[in-house]
Amino acid sequence: MQSVSTLERVLRGTALSLVIFFFMFPIFWIFLMSFQTNETILRVPPSMVFEPTLTNYRSLISGTLEGSTATLEIRFMGNLYNSLFLSVTSVTVGLLLGVPAAYAFAKLKFRGSEDIAFTLLSFRFAPPLLVLLPLTIYFQKIGLADTYVGLIWVYQLIVLPLILWIVRGYFEDIPSDIEYAHRIAGHGFWSTFTKIALPLAGPGIAAAGLLAFIFAWNNFIFALVLASADKQPVTVGALAFITASGINYGQIAAGIMLSIAPTFALALYAQRYLVEGLSLGAVKG
Amino acid sequence: MSLSLKDVHKSFKKDVVLDGVSLEVPTGKTLVLFGPSGAGKTVLLRLIAGVIEPDAGEIAIAGRDMHGVEPEDRGIGMAFQNFALFPHLSAHENIASPLTAQRQSKSAIADGVQRLAKLLKIDHVLGHKPKELSNGQKQRTALARALAGQPNVLLLDDPLRNVDAKLRFEMRLELPRLIKDQNATVIYVTQDYKEAMAFGDEIAVINGGRVQQVGSPAEIYLTPANTDIARLFGDPVINLLEVTPQMGPSGPFVSVSDQHLVLPPSHVGDVDRPCILGLRPEALRFVEAGAPGAIPLTVETEAPLNEKTVTLAVTARGREIMMSRPAGTPGPSTGAAHMGINASAALLFDRDTGALIPSQDAKTKGKVA
Structure with missing residues (x-):
C-alpha cells in the first residue's frame, strides 16, 4: 500500500x-x-x-x-409472500433451464446456437408492454391468466436471458482441457457437467441467480397486468396505499422498508460474492 | 494395446491441421511425436483421446475402430501440457479421478493414489489444491492422474514443457522407466530433440499436418529425411553448405574450400544438381596442415562444454562451420587450423526441396514418408 x-x-x-x-x-x-x-x-x-x-x-x-x-x-403480507414465492420459483426455474442451456451455448457449438442465444437476449430489448398485450389474450384463452404458473412463465422473460448470458461467460472461461481430462479419466458427459463445470462456474451461477432474483423481485408491469389481487407481489400491492381518502405515506414507507428488506439483506450478504463473481467473468485468465 | 492411425484428416474451418496422418504404434512401445509448435501434435492426441472427431480417416486401438467411441470408454490416460488439473479438487482427488470412474473401493483408491504419489514424490502434498502446488508438483500430479487408471494407451502432451530445467532433467531420467513399468502403449509429444531421442522407441517427425519421417532415433539422426529434420535434431546444429557435385577421376565429388570431398559412387546421377551438403559437427575434426583433403580455416571461438568442445570456425570463403569433439581431445582454440571431413557421415540434400538424396551404401535407411 x-x-x-x-x-x-x-x-x-x-x-x-x-x-x-x-x-x-x-x-x-x-x-x-x-x-x-x-x-x-x-x-x-x-x-x-x-x-x-x-x-x-x-x-x-x-x-x-x-x-x-x-x-x-389490505393484503400486504400476502403480497410480500407472493413476491417471495414468485421470485424464488422464477429464479429456480430460470436456473434449472438457463444453466444447462448456457453450458450448451458455451461448450457445444451447434448450428444456429449463436442465433438462438441472441434471440433469447433480444427479449430484453423489447418493451414489456409489447409482449404483454398479446400475452394477456393468449393467457386468458389457455387459462393461464391470473395463475402463479402463468406469472412464473412470464417472469422467465426477465430471468432467463440474464442467467443464460452471465453463466455462459463463466462456462466459456473453463479451459476445455480440464473437462477433457475428466472425460479421459473415465467419467461421462453428465458427470463432467455436474462435477467439473458446475462447481467451477459456481460463483457466476450464484451471482446470476442473485441478480435475477433482484430483477424478478422488482418487476412491476407483468404482475400488474397479468395478476389479480391475491397473486400480486408487493410492487403492485403498494398501489393500495393510494386510497380515495388520501395517500398513506407512513404505511407506504413501512411497506417499502419491508419489501426491500429481503433484497437488501441478500445483497449485503452476497456483496463480495457478487462483485467477485461478476468481475471474474469479465477478465479472462 | 496397439494403436493405429490411417490417413487421418482434421481441419478447423479452413485451417488444415492434419493432412493425412498414418501411424502405427505396436503394443507397449513408445512413439515420440516430434515437431515445431503448430504442427498438429496436440490435435492428433485429442483425436486419439476422442475429445474431438477426425474429419476423415480411421483411429483404431487394439484393432478396434474408435469412431463414435466416447473418450471415457477408450481406456486412455493423458497428461496435458498445461496440466489441466481440476482446480477445485485436492491433489489426492485429482489423482483418484480415474479410480473413482472405475468404481473402485475406497481403500483401493487410497492405496492406488498413495502408491503413485510415493513413486512421484508428491505424497506430502496430496491434501493441497492445485494452486498451492509448485509447477513441478502440478506436473507430477497430472502425470499420476494419467497413470492412475492403468490405461492401455498413455498420451503425454509435452509434460516437461512447463517445468524448470532441473526438474526437467530429473524427469528425463525417471520418466522412461516409469513409462516402461506401465506396460502401456505411449505417445509422447515433445519439441525437445533430446527428449525425443531419450524416450522414443520410434520418432515420428510431424510438420505442417503431415508425418515427414518415422524411424528409430538413430535413423532420424543419421539419415534425416530433409534439411528441416537435420536441423532440428542435433546440438550444435548441423552445418549445411551449398554445393554442386561434379565428376572427377575417382567418382562424384563436391568442393569444400577447393578441397574435393569424394561422394559414394551412387551419387553419379546427381552431378551438376544443386545440392546442400550436411555435415554434423562431430563428423569434422582438426588435422595437420599437410593431411590429404585438409581444409584451411580460422578458429573464431571455442565453447568448452563438459562433455564436448564446440568450435566455431570460418573457412577461407567465409563460411561458418561448427565443429564438435569429445572433451579432453586436443585442438586449437584460436587462429589458423585445418579441418578434415569424415566423408561417410556427409549427407546430401536437394537444394530446392531440401529432401535427402539417399546414398545406397548408407548402412541405415530411414523410412522416408
Whole structure:
C-alpha cells in the first residue's frame, strides 16, 4: 500500500461520504418516515425529531388500514409472500433451464446456437408492454391468466436471458482441457457437467441467480397486468396505499422498508460474492 | 494395446491441421511425436483421446475402430501440457479421478493414489489444491492422474514443457522407466530433440499436418529425411553448405574450400544438381596442415562444454562451420587450423526441396514418408 497524504485521505473520505449520502439518504428518510404518522410526515418544515410509532408496521402486518374515515382491508403480507414465492420459483426455474442451456451455448457449438442465444437476449430489448398485450389474450384463452404458473412463465422473460448470458461467460472461461481430462479419466458427459463445470462456474451461477432474483423481485408491469389481487407481489400491492381518502405515506414507507428488506439483506450478504463473481467473468485468465 | 492411425484428416474451418496422418504404434512401445509448435501434435492426441472427431480417416486401438467411441470408454490416460488439473479438487482427488470412474473401493483408491504419489514424490502434498502446488508438483500430479487408471494407451502432451530445467532433467531420467513399468502403449509429444531421442522407441517427425519421417532415433539422426529434420535434431546444429557435385577421376565429388570431398559412387546421377551438403559437427575434426583433403580455416571461438568442445570456425570463403569433439581431445582454440571431413557421415540434400538424396551404401535407411 502506498503512503497516502492526509489531504488525499480527507478528500477521498469526503467524496465517499457524499456518494453514500446521495444514494442512502432516500432510504434513510423512508426508514424515518415508516415510524411516523401521516401528520408528522407532512409537517412543514420537515423535521427529524418526532415520536416514533409502530402503527404503520402493525397495520401492515394485521392487514387493516385505519383511514381517517373508514377502515380498509389490505393484503400486504400476502403480497410480500407472493413476491417471495414468485421470485424464488422464477429464479429456480430460470436456473434449472438457463444453466444447462448456457453450458450448451458455451461448450457445444451447434448450428444456429449463436442465433438462438441472441434471440433469447433480444427479449430484453423489447418493451414489456409489447409482449404483454398479446400475452394477456393468449393467457386468458389457455387459462393461464391470473395463475402463479402463468406469472412464473412470464417472469422467465426477465430471468432467463440474464442467467443464460452471465453463466455462459463463466462456462466459456473453463479451459476445455480440464473437462477433457475428466472425460479421459473415465467419467461421462453428465458427470463432467455436474462435477467439473458446475462447481467451477459456481460463483457466476450464484451471482446470476442473485441478480435475477433482484430483477424478478422488482418487476412491476407483468404482475400488474397479468395478476389479480391475491397473486400480486408487493410492487403492485403498494398501489393500495393510494386510497380515495388520501395517500398513506407512513404505511407506504413501512411497506417499502419491508419489501426491500429481503433484497437488501441478500445483497449485503452476497456483496463480495457478487462483485467477485461478476468481475471474474469479465477478465479472462 | 496397439494403436493405429490411417490417413487421418482434421481441419478447423479452413485451417488444415492434419493432412493425412498414418501411424502405427505396436503394443507397449513408445512413439515420440516430434515437431515445431503448430504442427498438429496436440490435435492428433485429442483425436486419439476422442475429445474431438477426425474429419476423415480411421483411429483404431487394439484393432478396434474408435469412431463414435466416447473418450471415457477408450481406456486412455493423458497428461496435458498445461496440466489441466481440476482446480477445485485436492491433489489426492485429482489423482483418484480415474479410480473413482472405475468404481473402485475406497481403500483401493487410497492405496492406488498413495502408491503413485510415493513413486512421484508428491505424497506430502496430496491434501493441497492445485494452486498451492509448485509447477513441478502440478506436473507430477497430472502425470499420476494419467497413470492412475492403468490405461492401455498413455498420451503425454509435452509434460516437461512447463517445468524448470532441473526438474526437467530429473524427469528425463525417471520418466522412461516409469513409462516402461506401465506396460502401456505411449505417445509422447515433445519439441525437445533430446527428449525425443531419450524416450522414443520410434520418432515420428510431424510438420505442417503431415508425418515427414518415422524411424528409430538413430535413423532420424543419421539419415534425416530433409534439411528441416537435420536441423532440428542435433546440438550444435548441423552445418549445411551449398554445393554442386561434379565428376572427377575417382567418382562424384563436391568442393569444400577447393578441397574435393569424394561422394559414394551412387551419387553419379546427381552431378551438376544443386545440392546442400550436411555435415554434423562431430563428423569434422582438426588435422595437420599437410593431411590429404585438409581444409584451411580460422578458429573464431571455442565453447568448452563438459562433455564436448564446440568450435566455431570460418573457412577461407567465409563460411561458418561448427565443429564438435569429445572433451579432453586436443585442438586449437584460436587462429589458423585445418579441418578434415569424415566423408561417410556427409549427407546430401536437394537444394530446392531440401529432401535427402539417399546414398545406397548408407548402412541405415530411414523410412522416408
